[in-house]
Amino acid sequence: MEILTIELGPFATNAFLLWNDGGNDAVLFDAPPGAEDTLPNVLSERGLELTDVYLTHGHWDHFSGLPQLESASIGTWLHPEDRILVEKPELAASYVPPGLPMRPARIDHDLHHGQKLEILGQPCEVRHVPGHCPGNVLFYFKQQNFAITGDAIFAGSIGRTDLPGGDFPTLEKAIREQIYTLPESTKLLPGHGPQTSVAQEKGSNPFVRPA
Numbered sequence: 001m002e003i004l005t006i007e008l009g010p011f012a013t014n015a016f017l018l019w020n021d022g023g024n025d026a027v028l029f030d031a032p033p034g035a036e037d038t039l040p041n042v043l044s045e046r047g048l049e050l051t052d053v054y055l056t057h058g059h060w061d062h063f064s065g066l067p068q069l070e071s072a073s074i075g076t077w078l079h080p081e082d083r084i085l086v087e088k089p090e091l092a093a094s095y096v097p098p099g100l101p102m103r104p105a106r107i108d109h110d111l112h113h114g115q116k117l118e119i120l121g122q123p124c125e126v127r128h129v130p131g132h133c134p135g136n137v138l139f140y141f142k143q144q145n146f147a148i149t150g151d152a153i154f155a156g157s158i159g160r161t162d163l164p165g166g167d168f169p170t171l172e173k174a175i176r177e178q179i180y181t182l183p184e185s186t187k188l189l190p191g192h193g194p195q196t197s198v199a200q201e202k203g204s205n206p207f208v209r210p211a
Contacts, residue, residue: 001122001144005189006042008032010097011061014191015039016148019048020120027052027119028069029139029148030191033100035065050074052119054111056150056191057136058082059163060089060096066105077109079128082135095163111137127178131171132159138178146187153179153188155196158207175208 004017013032017039019025026048028039043050052075055063063086066076078086085092089102096102113128117139125140129152136159140147151159153175161168179188184199202210 001120001141003146003189004042006035006038008034008038008065009061010100012192013061014189014193015065016189017042017048018120019046023120024049025051025120027054029054030056030062030150031064031066031069032061033064036068039065039069052077054119054139055082055086055107056138056148057133058085059133059151060085060092060100060102062150062191063105064089064101064103067103070106075108076106077111078107079111079135079137081130082133083107083110085133085135091164113137129171129174129178131161131167131169131174133163134165140182140186145183145185146189147179147182148189149179149191151191153196153201153205153208154190154193155200156205157193158205159191172208176211180208180210 002019006015009032015032016029018027031053055078086105111126115126117124127138129136129138132151136150136152138147138149161171180202182198186198188196
């Protein structure tokens with residue numbers, strides 16, 4: 001499985017494009033602002049076709065490129081607790097820089113904790129990791145030994161909890177139960193910044209220590 005990290009938008013948000021070497025289908029995890037301009041060229045250069053967009057959560061900087069990518073052939077996925085943020089983005093206007101587009105996006109499929117997906121022919125487990133916002137999830141690819149974590153955790157940091165729906169005790173509990181319980185060698189691909197690992201965060205993250 002190939003993984004391309006694409007950093008986009010005013011908040012330097014990571015989008016992750018996944019595909020199989022020699023295959024044509026590709027999937028995208030998060031669609032930051034600018035994805036609608038950048039992604040078509042990336043796909044064309046590699047001879048890929050986008051089939052699905054999986055959102056780690058419903059914050060503006062992770063989905064605002066989606067409306068212009070949408071087509072009947074692309075499935076969109078999100079945890080239901082964040083659906084209102086995507087379908088009514090004006091609710092986030094108080095913490096989005098003024099003048100930026102606030103277009104709603106279509107969501108086709110709900111994501112749930114413990115859900116088993118098959119993505120590009122590979123098993124993927126969905127884990128609910130709330131606290132940064134109510135609907136943040138991670139996608140764990142056990143066979144490839146990595147997890148896409150959204151804004152739950154970063155290299156040496158965690159997602160902010162001062163936005164609407166945020167709660168530090170909830171995030172702390174979720175990180176300990178849903179991220180720190182992954183194998184320590186698991187690579188973590190966060191919504192911002194460089195990749196890290198379960199072992200690195202358990203050993204040195206100053207915000208959430210192992211129980």
